[in-house]
Amino acid sequence: MxxxxxxKDIANKVxxxxxxxxxxxxxxxxxxxxxxxxxxxxxxxLELNYRTNQIARSxxxxxxxxxxxxxxxxxxxxxxxxxxxxxxxxYEKNYTVIFGSADENAEKSYKLINTLxxxxxxxxxxxxxxxxxxxxxxxxxxxxxxVLIDRYFPGIETxxxxxxxxxxxxxxxxxxxxxxxxRIGLIxxxxxxxxxxxxxxxxxxxxxxxxIAIDKLWCHELLYSANIEQAVKEAIDELLxxxxxxxxxxxxxxxxxxxxxxxxxxxxxxIPGELSLITFDEINASDLFYAPLxxxxxxxxxxxxxxxxxxxxNINEEKELVQKLIEAxxxxxxxxxxxHTQ
Amino acid sequence: MxxxxxxKDIANKVxxxxxxxxxxxxxxxxxxxxxxxxxxxxxxxLELNYRTNQIARSxxxxxxxxxxxxxxxxxxxxxxxxxxxxxxxxYEKNYTVIFGSADENAEKSYKLINTLxxxxxxxxxxxxxxxxxxxxxxxxxxxxxxVLIDRYFPGIETxxxxxxxxxxxxxxxxxxxxxxxxRIGLIxxxxxxxxxxxxxxxxxxxxxxxxIAIDKLWCHELLYSANIEQAVKEAIDELLxxxxxxxxxxxxxxxxxxxxxxxxxxxxxxIPGELSLITFDEINASDLFYAPLxxxxxxxxxxxxxxxxxxxxNINEEKELVQKLIEAxxxxxxxxxxxHTQ
DNA sequence: GATATTTGTTTAATCGTTTAAACACATGCG
DNA sequence: CGCATGTGTTTAAACGATTAAACAAATATC
Numbered sequence: 242m243x244x245x246x247x248x249k250d251i252a253n254k255v256x257x258x259x260x261x262x263x264x265x266x267x268x269x270x271x272x273x274x275x276x277x278x279x280x281x282x283x284x285x286x287l288e289l290n291y292r293t294n295q296i297a298r299s300x301x302x303x304x305x306x307x308x309x310x311x312x313x314x315x316x317x318x319x320x321x322x323x324x325x326x327x328x329x330x331x332y333e334k335n336y337t338v339i340f341g342s343a344d345e346n347a348e349k350s351y352k353l354i355n356t357l358x359x360x361x362x363x364x365x366x367x368x369x370x371x372x373x374x375x376x377x378x379x380x381x382x383x384x385x386x387x388v389l390i391d392r393y394f395p396g397i398e399t400x401x402x403x404x405x406x407x408x409x410x411x412x413x414x415x416x417x418x419x420x421x422x423x424r425i426g427l428i429x430x431x432x433x434x435x436x437x438x439x440x441x442x443x444x445x446x447x448x449x450x451x452x453i454a455i456d457k458l459w460c461h462e463l464l465y466s467a468n469i470e471q472a473v474k475e476a477i478d479e480l481l482x483x484x485x486x487x488x489x490x491x492x493x494x495x496x497x498x499x500x501x502x503x504x505x506x507x508x509x510x511x512i513p514g515e516l517s518l519i520t521f522d523e524i525n526a527s528d529l530f531y532a533p534l535x536x537x538x539x540x541x542x543x544x545x546x547x548x549x550x551x552x553x554x555n556i557n558e559e560k561e562l563v564q565k566l567i568e569a570x571x572x573x574x575x576x577x578x579x580x581h582t583q
Numbered sequence: 584m585x586x587x588x589x590x591k592d593i594a595n596k597v598x599x600x601x602x603x604x605x606x607x608x609x610x611x612x613x614x615x616x617x618x619x620x621x622x623x624x625x626x627x628x629l630e631l632n633y634r635t636n637q638i639a640r641s642x643x644x645x646x647x648x649x650x651x652x653x654x655x656x657x658x659x660x661x662x663x664x665x666x667x668x669x670x671x672x673x674y675e676k677n678y679t680v681i682f683g684s685a686d687e688n689a690e691k692s693y694k695l696i697n698t699l700x701x702x703x704x705x706x707x708x709x710x711x712x713x714x715x716x717x718x719x720x721x722x723x724x725x726x727x728x729x730v731l732i733d734r735y736f737p738g739i740e741t742x743x744x745x746x747x748x749x750x751x752x753x754x755x756x757x758x759x760x761x762x763x764x765x766r767i768g769l770i771x772x773x774x775x776x777x778x779x780x781x782x783x784x785x786x787x788x789x790x791x792x793x794x795i796a797i798d799k800l801w802c803h804e805l806l807y808s809a810n811i812e813q814a815v816k817e818a819i820d821e822l823l824x825x826x827x828x829x830x831x832x833x834x835x836x837x838x839x840x841x842x843x844x845x846x847x848x849x850x851x852x853x854i855p856g857e858l859s860l861i862t863f864d865e866i867n868a869s870d871l872f873y874a875p876l877x878x879x880x881x882x883x884x885x886x887x888x889x890x891x892x893x894x895x896x897n898i899n900e901e902k903e904l905v906q907k908l909i910e911a912x913x914x915x916x917x918x919x920x921x922x923h924t925q
Numbered sequence: 926g927a928t929a930t931t932t933g934t935t936t937a938a939t940c941g942t943t944t945a946a947a948c949a950c951a952t953g954c955g
Numbered sequence: 956c957g958c959a960t961g962t963g964t965t966t967a968a969a970c971g972a973t974t975a976a977a978c979a980a981a982t983a984t985c
Contacts, residue, residue, distance in 0.1 A: 242726045247941055258965050263943060273963055295701045296641045297941035300970045305638060307681075307702075314667065321663035325656065325684060332683065337702060339649075339681050341674065342667060359637045360649075360679060383585045503870055526868035528845055589971055600935050605973060615933055639971035642940045
C-alpha cells in the first residue's frame, strides 16, 4: 500500500507545525490564524489528497464514530432491511456501522460484542438473542450506550424499540373473529423471547375478550432447533385433524408462514374459504399465491431510524431511557374473510 | 462510559513495565520472561478483565484487521447473503467487517470507499456499481488490496470472483431449446454492467449454435431508473403480442422474474405449457406457485468464501491476481418443459 | 579473575492526531 | 515608558499499544 499523507507532510510542505494544520483543517481558532496561511494549508491538503486517519483521531478523542450492529443473522431480510436503514441514518451523521451475526446464540453474541468493544465502538444497536440477558447486563454495568431493537427483556431497564406485539396479535385475532372465524390456531416458536410471548398473550386476550374459550390444542409452539418445515407440517396436520378443526391460523413469523402456506397449498385447502390466514412480517412470496396473505407489517423504517437516533443521542450525552412500542398495521389481503358488520 | 483497563493498569498493579505486559499478553519473548511474572500478569489481566484497545494497536501496527464491504444495497437478499458468508469467514480469521450500501451510484460508492479508507480498512470486497470504474482505478493506483465480487470490469486488471454469466445464460437457453422451445425471450436491464452483457451474449450464442435466427424483438432491456414492475409488464406484453409470440422467457434477475411471474400469473398463462420460464438467482417466492421456477443458482457461498480468502491473502502478502469464474448450476423445477432426447 | 554470554526487564520512540499551554511579537493604553 | 492585551504560531503531552535497543544482574567461559 502506498504511504498515506499525514498532517506532518502538509506541515512540512507549508512550513508550519502540525498543530496549525490540525487547527485549520478542523476550523478551530479561526479568528487567530492568518488567512493566507490557512488558505495555503487547505490548498496543500487538497493537493496532496490528505485524508484524516480516523484511527489516530479516534485514539486521541476516545471516540470512534462507529456503531456496532448485532443481529441474529444479517442474511435474514428482516435484519438486513434494518441494517440498511440504520446504516443510512448513521452515515448521514458521519457514523460508520460494523455488524455481526450472533445466530440466536448467547455465547457468539457475547464474543461478538466483545470484539466490537475491542474496536471501541461508541455504542450498539442489538436485536438480542434468547438467553441474551447477560450480554445486556454486561453493557449496562459498563455504561456502554445501546438500544435494543425488535426484542427486549421486560426485566431489564434499557432503551428499546419494538413493535407492539401484543396489540398486533390482538388486532389480528380480532380481525379473524370479525370475519366470522371462531376456532383460531396459532403457530409460534417455543421460546422465552418476550416478543413472541407477547404475541401469544395478545392472541389469547383477544379470544377472551370475545368470550371464546381457548382450546389448548389450537396453539403450537415449535422448537427452534427442529426441522422447521417438518414441524410446521405436523402442527398444521394436528390443527386440521381435530374433531372441530380450526378455521383460521395466525402464524407468528414469516418463516413459519412460508412453510405453512406451502404445505396448505399442497393439500389443496381453499384460502380463505376453508381456512383463513394471517402472518406476522411480510412474506411477499405469497404475492404469487392466489390469495396473498394478510399480514402484520413490521415498521422497519420507523424502528431502525428511531433506534439509531436514540443511540446517537445517548452516545453524545446522558439521556433518559426511551422505550418505544410501535404500532404495526394489519395489511389486509386475500387470505382472510371480509369483516361483517356486527 | 466506564474507564477501560489499559496495559498500564496491569503494569502498575503487578509492578512491572507496560512493555513486559505487552510481551506476555502477546506471547512474545516467551523464553526470556520469568514464569511467575508471566503468570501474575496473565492473572491480573483476567482479573481486571483487560481487553486490548484495537484502535491503539491498529495505529501502531498500521493495520486494523478490518475489511470494508461495499455493495449496492445490503437489504437485497443476494448481497446480505454474501455479507453473511464474508463476515463468518472474516470473523474466523479475526477480521471485522464494515459495510456500506452504494445504491448503484458511483458517487456514493466513491464517498463510501473514502470513508472506509479513513477508517484504515485493510482491504475491500466490492460489488461495483455501473460506472464504478474510476473508484476501482483509484484503489489500484493506491495499491489498496481489494477483490471484486459478482461483477467486474473487463478492461481493468483486478482480482475478481463472479459466476460464469456467459455459460449460465448459454446453458439455460440451450435447456429451453432442448425442451422444444424455439422462440426465446430475454428480459434484462439496460446497463453496461459486464455480467449482464455476458448473460445476453450467452443467450445469443446459444441461439446461434442451434441456428436459430435471433429476433431483436425478443430482447427487452429495462431502464434501471424506471418503475421496474411496470416496465416488466410492458416487456411481457410486447413479447406475447408478437405475430409469433415467444414460447419461453429468460429473466436476467430475480427482481425481474418476480414481477414477471406475478404478471404472467395474473394473466392466467399456463406454465410451462404456454410459456417456459427460467430466471437468474433464486426466487423462492415461486415455491408457492404451482410451477416453481427453474433457476440459475448463484454460488453465493463459494463466491463469498473465495473472495474473502483472496482478499486476506492479498492483505498479508503481495499476490498474483486471481480471476475466478464460478459455474452456476441450473436448478430444474417445473417452469420448463422436460428435455427430449434428440 | 576478567570477559563474554545469557536472562530478565525497562527505556524510550513511535504510530497520527488533538489541544492546552507556552511563546514571541505587535499593538494599545495611561 | 512600562505593562496589559491581542495575534499568530509552536511546543509538548497525551491517547494505548508495540518493539528495538539499552541495561543490569546472573551465569558461563577461558
